[in-house]
Amino acid sequence: xxxxxxxxxxxxxxxxxxxxxxxxxxxxxxxxxxxxxxxxxxxxxxxxxxxxxxxxxxxxxxxxxxxxxxxxxxxxxxxxxxxxxxxxxxxxxxxxxxxxxxxxxxxxxxxxxxxxxxxxxxxxxxxxxxxxxxxxxxxxxxxxxxxxxxxxxxxxxxxxxxxxxxxxxxxxxxxxxxxxxxxxxxxxxxxxxxxxxxxxxxxxxxxxxxxxxxxxxxxxxxxxxxxxxxxxxxxxxxxxxxxxxxxxxxxxxxxxxxxxxxxxxxxxxxxxxxxxxxxxxxxxxxxxxxxxxxxxxxxxxxxxxxxxxxxxxxxxxxxxxxxxxxxxxxxxxxxxxxxxxxxxxxxxxxxxxxxxxxxxxxxxxxxxxxxxxxxxxxxxxxxxxxxxxxxxxxxxxxxxxxxxxxxxxxxxxxxxxxxxxxxxxxxxxxxxxxxxxxxxxxxxxxxxxxxxxxxxxxxxxxxxxxxxxxxxxxxxxxxxxxxxxxxxxxxxxxxxxxxxxxxxxxxxxxxxxxxxxxxxxxxxxxxxxxxxxxxxxxxxxxxxx
Ligand SMILES: O=P(O)(O)OC[C@H]1O[C@](O)(CO)[C@@H](O)[C@@H]1O
Numbered sequence: 001x002x003x004x005x006x007x008x009x010x011x012x013x014x015x016x017x018x019x020x021x022x023x024x025x026x027x028x029x030x031x032x033x034x035x036x037x038x039x040x041x042x043x044x045x046x047x048x049x050x051x052x053x054x055x056x057x058x059x060x061x062x063x064x065x066x067x068x069x070x071x072x073x074x075x076x077x078x079x080x081x082x083x084x085x086x087x088x089x090x091x092x093x094x095x096x097x098x099x100x101x102x103x104x105x106x107x108x109x110x111x112x113x114x115x116x117x118x119x120x121x122x123x124x125x126x127x128x129x130x131x132x133x134x135x136x137x138x139x140x141x142x143x144x145x146x147x148x149x150x151x152x153x154x155x156x157x158x159x160x161x162x163x164x165x166x167x168x169x170x171x172x173x174x175x176x177x178x179x180x181x182x183x184x185x186x187x188x189x190x191x192x193x194x195x196x197x198x199x200x201x202x203x204x205x206x207x208x209x210x211x212x213x214x215x216x217x218x219x220x221x222x223x224x225x226x227x228x229x230x231x232x233x234x235x236x237x238x239x240x241x242x243x244x245x246x247x248x249x250x251x252x253x254x255x256x257x258x259x260x261x262x263x264x265x266x267x268x269x270x271x272x273x274x275x276x277x278x279x280x281x282x283x284x285x286x287x288x289x290x291x292x293x294x295x296x297x298x299x300x301x302x303x304x305x306x307x308x309x310x311x312x313x314x315x316x317x318x319x320x321x322x323x324x325x326x327x328x329x330x331x332x333x334x335x336x337x338x339x340x341x342x343x344x345x346x347x348x349x350x351x352x353x354x355x356x357x358x359x360x361x362x363x364x365x366x367x368x369x370x371x372x373x374x375x376x377x378x379x380x381x382x383x384x385x386x387x388x389x390x391x392x393x394x395x396x397x398x399x400x401x402x403x404x405x406x407x408x409x410x411x412x413x414x415x416x417x418x419x420x421x422x423x424x425x426x427x428x429x430x431x432x433x434x435x436x437x438x439x440x441x442x443x444x445x446x447x448x449x450x451x452x453x454x455x456x457x458x459x460x461x462x463x464x465x466x467x468x469x470x471x472x473x474x475x476x477x478x479x480x481x482x483x484x485x486x487x488x489x490x491x492x493x494x495x496x497x498x499x500x501x502x503x504x505x506x507x508x509x510x511x512x513x514x515x516x517x518x519x520x521x522x523x524x525x526x527x528x529x530x531x532x533x534x535x536x537x538x539x540x541x542x543x544x545x
Contacts, residue, residue, distance in 0.1 A: 001326075001498055003369050007067050011060045015327040021052045023442045023463050030055075041313055042299060042481065043472040050442045051320050051400075051465045052328060061319040062309050064496060070315065073495040078305055080106035080266070084502035085363045091502040092264075093271035093487060094301045097294040097480070106266070114264070118276050121261055122290075125241065126282050129175070129201070137229040137238050138198045146178045146191065147280045148221060149205030150213045153243075154181040155351050156273030156483075157205070157280040159344040160293065163479055166341070167285040177284055180221075183213035188220050197228035203241045205277055207269045209249030212511070218253070243276045268502050270351050271487060289476040296480025304488045314485050317467065318492025321400075324465060325374045326497070330398040334388075335378035338405035338434040341474060345404070346378025349486055356490045356501035363500050372497050374400070381405075382433055392441060393460050401441060401466035404482070405434045406474040438466045521545075 001008060014020065027033060027049070036055070037048040053061070077083050080090040092111060095104050100116045128134040132141035147157055158179045178195075180187045202221050206214045225235045232254075242255030245267070250260045261276035273281065274294055282290040300314070309315045324330040333353075335346040357373035379387065381403065392399050410423040439447045444462025445454060471478045494501035520527035520538055527538060 001064075001068065001368075001370060001496055005067060007060060007063045011057070011064065011323070011327050014054075014057050014060060015323075020054060021328070021463075023050060023052065023465070024446060026052070026054060027443075039311060039313060039316070041303060043478050044313075044481065045470040046313055046316075047468040047470075048316060048320060050438055051323075051467060052463075053320065053323065057323065058310075058319075061323055064322075065309055065315060065319060065492075068496050068498070070309070070492065070495050073491070074305060077491060078301065080104060080111065083500075084268070085500050086503045086505070087265075090266045091268050091271065092266045093268065093274060094298075096267065096272075096274035097298040097301065097484075099295075099298065111264070111266070115275075118262060122276050122279055122282055123287050125261070125279065126287050129283060130286075132174070134201070135238065136198045136200070137231065137234045140198050141174065142201045143174055143199040144176045144178060144195050145201050145203065145280060145283055146180060146195070146221065147203045147205055148180045148188075148214055148217045149203075149243075149277075150181040150183075150211060151351060151355075152269030152272050153205035153207060153211075153214070153277055154179055155344070155348045156270070157278055159348040160273060160278070160281045160479065160483075161284045162344050163341045163474065164281070164285045164289065164293075164476055167289050167476060169286050175283065177280060179280075180217050181213070183216055185216070185220065188217045192221070192224050197225050197239075200225075201239055201241065203243060203279055204253070204255065205243045205279075207245045207263070207265075207267070207272065207277075209242070209244040209246045209253065212515075215253070241279070243279060270355055271502075273483070285476060292476035293480040296477035296482075297484035298480075299477075300481040300484035300488065304484075314488030315492055317485065318489040319496070320467065321374075321489060321493050322496045324400045325372065325493075326370045328398070328465075329371060330400050330465070331371060331374045332397055332399040333374040333376045333401070334384075334392070334399055335376065335402045336381035336384055336404065336434075336437075337378075338381040338403065338430045339409065339474060340380055342404060343380050346376070348483075349378070350376050352486055353490055355504050355507070357494050357497070357499060358506065359499045359501075362498040364498075368497060368499070370497070372499060373493070378402075381437065382430055385433065385437065389437065392464060393444075399464055401438070401464065403434050403438050403466055403468040404471075405431055405468075406471045406478075407431070408473045434468070438468055441466055 019025065033049045039046040077091065078094050080092050082088050082090055084091050090106060092106065095111045096115055098104060098112045098115065102112050103110050104112050129142050134142055136142060147154065161177055178191050180191060204214065204218045225239055226232060229235050236254050237256045237259065240255055241259045241261065242250040243261045244250050245263050245265050247260060247262060261279065263272060263275035263277065267275050274297060278290060304312065304314045335349055337345050353376050354373055359372060360368050362368055391397065409427040410420055440460055441464040442462055444460035446462060471482065490501050516527065519525060521541060530538065
């Protein structure tokens with residue numbers, strides 16, 4: 001982004017207009033603000049009115065998108081152009097949810113055909129496990145699925161499996177799902193104590209199939225299995241599935257050929273839940289629901305590819321994100337779902353946004369002269385109200401917020417007489433809190449009174465910008481759309497900033513140094529040239545271990 005360009009300078013000028021950038025005033029000046037900042041799309045309603053934007057600002061942001069050739073960038077992404085410039089490859093997560101009837105030829109290959117071939121294999125495995133045909137070494141059907149993976153090979157399937165628990169069908173009676181990611185062993189050791197090796201199936205999920213965190217956990221699982229059944233070829237065949245973009249590495253580790261599910265180097269790890277990495281999702285909610293998740297995402301892809309920018313939800317969300325982070329210097333963003341099923345969405349978005357856009361150089365290697373990705377965190381909104389909302393309301397930091405809530409819930413629940421009504425009341429309580437919080441964040445005390453004589457500690461400043469996303473209900477289809485929306489938001493922001501959202505070089509150095517320090521902790525060879533802090537920490541560990 002050229003900070004000297006006319007469009008950027010105009011936006012910078014607007015960003016200094018303190019008088020304009022006040023939600024009270026923005027609402028007072030334009031009583032019909034909702035006409036142009038409320039958007040309905042499919043089963044969603046988006047309220048951007050509580051963002052610090054005027055018509056002039058939005059026009060400027062749309063011009064900025066134009067000047068950054070966003071339209072071309074979006075078509076390049078979807079057509080499979082090498083948008084991941086540092087690795088010279090496409091980022092084709094949109095192809096993972098294209099219908100079978102479509103075709104997309106990239107490097108002489110119809111990737112849509114490959115995608116559906118892989119989905120067929122996923123379906124075959126799902127059917128075998130659901131029907132009880134897939135059996136453990138002693139002939140018993142599988143009861144426990146353990147996904148071992150980290151980052152994109154964990155967060156997406158984990159988040160979606162939790163969000164869609166209501167959509168598990170009759171196999172829920174005989175299948176339990178577990179996710180192991182942490183390298184320190186806490187999760188795997190605790191989990192193995194509760195499992196029966198005869199009926200466990202491990203899914204080793206790793207795009208690279210080299211991530212050390214995953215392989216320490218996988219090796220522990222293998223040792224545990226071999227303790228129960230020393231016949232390794234039987235264990236490998238009946239208890240381990242591999243999901244990866246590297247068949248060679250899967251062979252090396254010993255995954256049986258029939259148990260290897262492949263995806264492709266053109267799928268970024270944090271964009272991979274739609275591929276075979278989503279196997280735990282498909283096992284949990286069934287293939288039809290998994291396909292509904294893909295269709296919901298595809299619908300959002302179509303809107304991203306075709307809607308005019310002023311009505312294009314991912315474009316608006318991304319442009320407003322850039323306005324907040326880059327022009328208004330709001331460097332913290334929180335995601336607040338008002339529905340416990342979305343508990344892990346903020347965590348998932350932490351990787352999606354910060355690993356994608358936490359960068360300071362442009363695609364042509366220049367240092368950026370502006371702020372890029374804000375720090376993102378979040379929690380279930382109602383719980384966060386009792387934890388960090390104090391800072392949002394009365395702290396010294398500017399924070400932008402996304403409120404997310406399904407309008408309807410519990411209508412189909414039949415947990416006994418009267419229960420539905422009670423649960424619906426609880427859901428409405430949550431919705432009321434969602435609206436109350438965005439209102440107070442926007443208008444402070446003025447939301448309820450004009451009393452100027454409040455003691456200072458009771459004063460709420462307001463003017464914290466937020467977007468509210470309402471979905472008619474949370475189901476596989478709407479969840480697919482919601483996730484795809486955030487994926488595209490990331491791409492829009494990266495395109496404006498001129499950065500590559502599809503690599504993650506910033507995680508590599510730590511891996512190399514950890515390898516050296518592991519050798520040093522194990523005493524062989526002793527570490528050389530360490531800084532005094534690390535050397536003393538290492539000595540302390542070695543003395544006390
Ligand atoms: O799927 P893999 O190759 O094991 O990688 C896991 C995660 O590690 C990272 O490469 C970061 O270290 C993420 O981008 C990725 O999602």
